[in-house]
Amino acid sequence: MIVCEKEDVFGGPTAWSSGWTWIPRNPPAKRAGIVEDADAPHTYLKNELGAHYDAAKADALIEHGPRMVEFFERHTALCFIDGNRIPDFHTTQGAATGGRSVCAMPFDGRELGALIGKLRPPLEEMTIKGMAIASGQDLAHFLNATRNARSAWHVTKRFAAFAWHALRHGRSMHLVNGNALVARLLKSAADRGVQLKTGAKAVALIRDGKRVSGARVEIDGVMYTIEARRGVVLACGGYPHDPKRQAQTFAYTPHWSAAPKTNTGDGTGMGEAVGARFDGTLEAAAAWAPVSLVPEAGGTSRLRI
Ligand SMILES: Cc1cc2nc3c(=O)[nH]c(=O)nc-3n(C[C@H](O)[C@H](O)[C@H](O)COP(=O)(O)OP(=O)(O)OC[C@H]3O[C@@H](n4cnc5c(N)ncnc54)[C@H](O)[C@@H]3O)c2cc1C
Structure with a gap:
């Protein structure tokens, strides 16, 4: 796999x-x-x-x-x-x-070994200088740190661990929220011997009769054909940065997304190229995480979550 x-x-x-x-x-x-x-x-x-x-x-x-x-x-x-x-x-x-x-559940990034370098760091806006706060109990402690001794102690321990991790590993190893989700999935896949390739862009699906039998993938400028024994799963993340499809789905208003700019809807295009139909209606929308566009001094605007 x-x-x-x-x-x-x-x-x-x-x-x-x-x-x-x-x-x-x-x-x-x-x-x-x-x-x-x-x-x-x-x-x-x-x-x-x-x-x-x-x-x-x-x-x-x-x-x-x-x-x-x-x-x-x-x-x-x-x-x-x-x-x-x-x-x-x-x-x-x-x-x-x-x-x-x-x-x-929060995850200790050290369990990933060298694979931690292949994990997207959390969104800067959702951290304190790189230390992410988990929703729920962790966040409640941070909000109560000046009012409650137990919360103050919790926050002190979190800052101390963060300082140590930053010094030792160059980043926080206490992974939370979506970062913990991906880390736990990476760990699970690695434990099962799944090959994990970054810098590997799928560019086309291969069709064999009615069946999708593999994919064409570009790795380091070289094109490879990967034949799938069991199946191909497209998980390219919708089309948050595909302006044409976005305009179809959100014709009534402009739409901005906090997703990384590289989520350009490749999976949708690849599916279409082998006969799938694109449904751009709101019911099927895949343009994740709308955000606000906040005007800033100097006439520019910045995305805010
Ligand atoms: C700040 C923020 C908070 C959010 N909070 C929540 C929440 O609490 N609950 C919730 O339900 N949703 C939340 N969302 C939305 C949610 O994160 C997304 O809907 C979800 O992560 C999309 O997951 P996905 O599996 O479609 O893949 P994605 O996470 O979008 O990943 C797709 C991956 O495919 C890769 N890719 C794309 N094209 C190719 C290609 N051609 N070849 C190889 N790789 C490719 C991309 O680089 C990317 O890594 C939030 C979003 C943001 C930004």
Whole structure:
């Protein structure tokens, strides 16, 4: 098995993200005694999505999401912190006050060995000089550090560890949020002997009759053909920096994304080239993480998350 990443680091926007995934009826919630049947999350989605609600897609998420979490917990280095105290965004019918999200558990980057150099560092704006703060309990301690002795002690220990890691390894090794998610996936893949290639840009899919049988990949300026025995998974991250497709999806307003500029929608183009159909409607939109464009002195603007 081989994973090809066109940049010189793995992770894309996932490594920048907060890493929270909305999965009702997830195993960590069940273990804490939060048990609900599928009707409530369906009702919530119906209320939130209105005309965009698609029963089959909602079913797939609500039925298979918990099984996906269970699979990762059982077979990989990925384990989760619960969102049992994180409520749904809105208080419409079917909303819950917690238990519907999970996030990767913080990870010690030293476990990656040399592979840590291939992990995209967290987004600067979401760190204190390179030290990322995990959502949930960690963040709560930082917010209460001047009011609560336990929180002050927690924050002191975090700064001390960060200083040591920066001195010893040139970066924080206490990985959190999306950075921990990618690190745990990298560790799992490496443990299983998956070949992990950076600087490897997929440029085309190879079609053999009705089947996609491989891909053409450019590595260090040389073109390789990779034949797949079992299958090819496109995971190129939607089209946040493909202006043409963006304009199709968000015709009513300009759209900016915090994703790295190199997420140019390659997967969508490769799929189309072998006969797939591009669906640019909002229901299918893959233009992740809208942000605000904040005017700055001097007439320039800067993206803010
Ligand atoms: C600051 C921030 C916070 C966020 N917080 C959350 C959150 O809490 N919860 C949530 O659900 N979502 C969140 N998001 C959105 C979420 O991160 C993205 O939707 C998600 O990470 C997209 O993941 P993906 O698997 O599609 O791949 P991506 O993470 O987009 O990765 C795609 C990878 O494919 C590579 N690639 C592209 N083209 C090629 C090619 N031709 N050949 C080889 N490699 C290629 C890219 O370089 C990239 O590394 C956040 C986003 C940001 C920026």
